[in-house]
Amino acid sequence: MQKTATFSPTLTPRVKRWTPSLKGVLPFILPVAVILFWQLSSHLGWLSSSILPSPWAVFQDGIALTKSGELPKNLSISLYRATLxxxxxxxxxxxxxxxxxxSNLCRLLFDSSIQMVRNIPHLALIPLIILWLGINESAKISLVAIGTMFPVYINTFTGIRAVDPDLLxxxxxxxxxKRDLFSKIILPAALPQVLVGVRYALGVMWTTLIVAETISASSGIGYMATNAEDFVDMQTVVLCIVIYAILGKISDLVAKSLEALLLNWQTTGRTES
Known part of the structure; x- marks a missing residue:
């Protein structure tokens, strides 16, 4: 019997060889294109420097602030506040x-109260926190802590409650x-949801810190932006925005790496099956 040729949708060796490279390049295409168009628009006069300075001007301002030591000092302070x-x-x-x-007992005692507090916008607590703690470091760190607590809490709680009863x-x-049940069944099953909460909390962390550092602050990236705004220093204002964007992207990459590390068993299980 003559065999008929069948089409196999596999990639050619050349495509296979370039696929990893393309995956590494593709995420940068749009940001680089935007920066190039931004620089071109500034160079051709389409975009006034008083409205939005060019990327090169922002880069030069960052170099100057780095050499003066102002940028590293304020960046380290912001990282300290955010991390703590x-x-x-x-x-x-x-x-x-x-x-x-x-624990059903703990849930009945605490969950309802936590859910009520969770629905209060944590940034609305700024006046109260300032009255209680003043304008020192503890106020800013406390505000970040409040903002990041609830995403982790709600995702951890939901992940644990959603564990398959058959597994239990x-x-x-x-x-x-009980200890083995938690460590070998409950925690691994809830871990993907917990990491979603951590990833969301990282975004809330920077958003909260931006606001905290623009109110009665004397240091930090947010303070740099506010101070530059008072002096109409557009290069520094845009630089601070870019720094926050980069910090947010780095945080997201850290969260993805953490997911890949802790959830490696899921990928391994799929590969082996």
Whole structure:
């Protein structure tokens, strides 16, 4: 019997060789195109420097502020506030989410109150926090902690409550202790949802810090932007916006790397099956 040729939708060796490179390049095409068009528009006079300075002018301003030491100092202060606030708020949200997700007693005692507070816009608490803590570091860190706590809490709580009951029954049938049941079944099953909360909290962290550093602050990237605005220094204002965008992108990459590391077992399971 004569065999008929069948079409196989596999990639050619050349396409296979270039696919990883294309995946690495594609995300940068649009940002680079925007920057080039922005620079061209400024160079040709289509865009006034008083409205939006050119990318080259912003870059030169960043170099000057780096050499003077002002940018590294304020950037390190902002990173300190953001990191400490995330650790405090995210840690508290994780603990509360685990407690309320695994204990019906804790859920009945705390969840309703937490949900009421969660629905209050945390930025609306700024006047109250200033009255309580003043305008020092603790006020800014506390505001970031409040903003990052609830995304981690709600996703941790939801992830734990959504664990398949059949998995829990299977664990109990193997006579697993409560600790083993949590570490081997509940936590791995809830981890994807927990990491979604962490990723969302990273975005809230920078948004909150921007606002916190523009109110009665004397340091930080937000303070630099506010101070530059008072002196109509558009290059520094745009530079601060670009820095926040870069920090947000780095945070997102960190979150993706964390997901790839902690959820590697999911990919391995799919590959083996």
């Amino acid at each position: 606030g995330l650790l405090i708020g995210g840690g508290l949200g994780l603990v509360l989410g685990i407690l309320n997700g695994t 029954e299977m664990g109990k049938s193997y006579n697993l202790s």
